[in-house]
Amino acid sequence: GAGVSQSPSNKVTEKGKDVELRCDPISGHTALYWYRQSLGQGLEFLIYFQGNSAPDKSGLPSDRFSAERTGGSVSTLTIQRTQQEDSAVYLCASSLESRGRFYGYTFGSGTRLTVV
Amino acid sequence: AQSVTQLDSHVSVSEGTPVLLRCNYSSSYSPSLFWYVQHPNKGLQLLLKYTSAATLVKGINGFEAEFKKSETSFHLTKPSAHMSDAAEYFCVVSDRGYSTLTFGKGTMLLVSP
Numbered sequence: 001g002a003g004v005s006q007s008p009s010n011k012v013t014e015k016g017k018d019v020e021l022r023c024d025p026i027s028g029h030t031a032l033y034w035y036r037q038s039l040g041q042g043l044e045f046l047i048y049f050q051g052n053s054a055p056d057k058s059g060l061p062s063d064r065f066s067a068e069r070t071g072g073s074v075s076t077l078t079i080q081r082t083q084q085e086d087s088a089v090y091l092c093a094s095s096l097e098s099r100g101r102f103y104g105y106t107f108g109s110g111t112r113l114t115v116v
Numbered sequence: 117a118q119s120v121t122q123l124d125s126h127v128s129v130s131e132g133t134p135v136l137l138r139c140n141y142s143s144s145y146s147p148s149l150f151w152y153v154q155h156p157n158k159g160l161q162l163l164l165k166y167t168s169a170a171t172l173v174k175g176i177n178g179f180e181a182e183f184k185k186s187e188t189s190f191h192l193t194k195p196s197a198h199m200s201d202a203a204e205y206f207c208v209v210s211d212r213g214y215s216t217l218t219f220g221k222g223t224m225l226l227v228s229p
Contacts, residue, residue, distance in 0.1 A: 035219075042219055042222055043206065045217070105150075108159060
């Protein structure tokens with residue numbers, strides 16, 4: 001696609017429920033990233049995919065968070081047993097990395113998650 | 117390890133006056149540096165990037181930034197602010213060229229008529 005697409009754009013869920021957030025990167029972008037933007041916290045790195053593998057998942061805040069990427073394309077971020085502190089905007093970005101060169105990130109518009 | 121410090125959480129200017137948003141970084145390697153802008157309820161948009169070419173980088177909407185290695189700074193400037201520039205601006209560093217970005221806390225730019 002022309003840009004990074006994220007769905008849903010807004011999600012309200014009850015505490016304790018599981019949620020899935022989806023990211024469709026730009027076609028051909030090999031790298032995919034998840035970030036979280038919380039009020040007063042800035043942007044936090046969550047996880048990085050190169051192809052279908054995740055060489056850096058150091059930012060996942062707890063074992064309730066997991067992510068996968070299939071076919072080198074779509075990624076899903078899953079939050080189990082959501083808590084109120086999980087409320088944030090979850091941003092996905094993709095980038096084209098070729099022969100060690102970095103061409104910059106393109107961000108999606110994010111999914112605003114509200115846990116009530 | 118890499119880090120970035122945006123020195124002002126808020127900057128207020130009048131329309132037509134210059135804009136200066138300050139950013140200092142630390143990096144173990146030759147860094148790549150970026151400025152992103154986020155308008156209310158919108159996604160992050162890349163303004164400009166420095167990746168070891170010219171130290172003065174020109175971006176979109178009349179913004180530019182100068183990479184100063186001796187000062188470890190990458191300040192964002194614009195000669196004349198416009199009302200549409202009101203947004204939050206993030207300075208970002210990547211010292212591995214292709215992996216994790218580290219974001220500053222952001223600077224909110226307020227533009228008054």
